[in-house]
Amino acid sequence: MAALGRCARSLLLLRGSPARGARAGSGPGGGAAAAVVTPPPAARAPRQQQHEEEEEGDMVAALRKNPDYHGFDADPVVDVWNMRLAFFFGISLCIVVGSTFVHYLPDHGMRKWARREAEQMVKERERLGLPILDSNYFDPSKLVLPDEE
Template structure:
């Protein structure tokens, strides 16, 4: 993301006639003007590939002033930008938030409370005490014989 923003800023500077490299503010971990880093001007013998790439960017920006950085063709640039924002915003954020909203609750606390309230009402309806010292009915438990221990 930051690299894409850096490329866009570099393209705008090239379009306005400024050099590709210069003072960069806020590039450090602290950001802001206190972290400004001044880089030396580019050497006279800049790499040929970078120079050609910058010329291509300037040509694309002059051809299409509303250049979004997706394609040199203006029509494809707009369509690619729209698709990127549709999938990035609509699908990721909206569908992702909907998915997270409808996830089952963690720990099932609400279900446990509803189940406890249902059990209390059932025991009150049958005339049994709400709480019993035996969790299971002792007459239904099968215990091992004492001589097997």
């Protein structure tokens, strides 16, 4: 339970609201650590402070009712099912189906096709006894050139 309190305090510090019992310089570096500056409770808007207290009270009540609280719902059964659905759709469908989709996408830039075509042309030129590479892309005798005028 103490570890849960430490986690909750660190999360509250990340959100910007002061955690109870958090002191400047109480980290592993002692007084040399930079202090987290948070506005005093009186400086915040009373409505925001009330909302944070209600939210904290709801979370504490949910944790007392369900120690394995996942953060989806206060009801333990609904919380577990929402967590399972979120992980099923998030992990199974997005990652597995998404990676399968990306794997079976067509050849980007037609690189595989170009390689197969080049291999076929090399075999054809070897069969005909021609050099593999030629300085002329087209046969110069078959080119129709314009008149010199």
